[in-house]
Amino acid sequence: MGRSWVLPMIVAGFAALGIAMLGGTITDLGPWYQGLAKPDWTPPNYVFPMAWTAIFALAAIAAVRTWVAAPNARAADTVVGLFALNGFLNILWSLMFFRMQRPDWAFAELLLLWLSVAALIVVCRRYSRFAAAALVPYIVWVSIAGALNWSIVELNGPF
Template identity: 45%
Template structure:
């Protein structure tokens, strides 16, 4: 099976699951947010592009992997990242705990650092495709921190 179809399907599933776990309602709309927060409509296209690049990265790394052990490492790195990616939305939106999401985003960010480090020896290009994801999550973490600072305490 073509690795791009598999990784693309996984990325699409993550997009759908993340969207379903992100109920935007009156609670979110009443939160104080910084003036520099991107408009709500920008998040869907941003995540679609970012996860598309991650899927491409996974397919390239899989194809470039020299052996089964490297392919296993690639699966583990992307699976951990997917779990960390998915957990953030329910914490922030469904449970209404931006403070817990802020704690979790550290793990998401670390999973991206692990991807960058783990993919580089296999395929520098695959690692570079993760950079926009890393930058966006770094920005999103700062946005999350700002929302916590503007609205805490949460209970």
Template identity: 50%
Template sequence: MATRKRFWTPVLIAAAAATCIGTVGGLLTNTGIWYQALVKPSWQPPDWLFGPAWTLIFALAAISAIYAWRSAQDPSQRRWVVALFALNGLLNLLWSTLFFVVKRPDWAVLEVVLLWLSVLLPILVFWRRSKTASFYLVPYLLWVAFAAFLNLTVVQLNAPFG
């Protein structure tokens, strides 16, 4: 029974955390009048694509967390796994808040650098013990890089803000 619990605990926690961050991020994302009025580049994906893309990204991040947790050799390393994913989740929500709630894409473009770094850091940290955990985060890193370029382009097309 203890082995079964050790197997499922990280799965359930990672799934719950990814679902929570994704849900709160979705609730913060208001694509109403203000957002629709922004000039966006012609190459921006359609709005309907962002939900499925983020769902896939968070699912892959949850899988990465499971591999990283299971490869951790002691409670200290597990705390690092949790801390790195918690930091990323907070920065992800902060970006959504800055862009959609505060309506400051210019501030969000500065913050997205931190978000990108919060994806890169666990890739580097996990690499030694679990290359699989690192690989599962690569699509997230690429997506945030794309989102950062899109955010910067929106700022350039619509500035100034505030």
């Protein structure tokens, strides 16, 4: 990594850590969540923090790779804005699902989260194939989360 990567990597790392920590504090695996009927294929609880840690690390790397490769300030600002929107949507899902206890609303919001990840892949690919590839696990995981979220709505609704 060249010198031009150091500050952006620090900023992206702290942003990813902040989003992960905020999302983690919103996530409550207490009695309400434990009481929900879940499909048999639900991953064990310990898988979620491991998956999100890897996804946020890859997203931070993708953000920096794309930002550095962006041809101008406008493109770089677009990349930052898309990642910020994605972080907001990620936190909003946790808020709706766990704090508001509305998996139905969370599923609708998750569709927006999925679209934001897809948009990130498309935009990042313009400047860095590596960055786009680094985001593929994110869209796969959000797709799995969406299927799980929908199953919870079907098994437990109406909310």
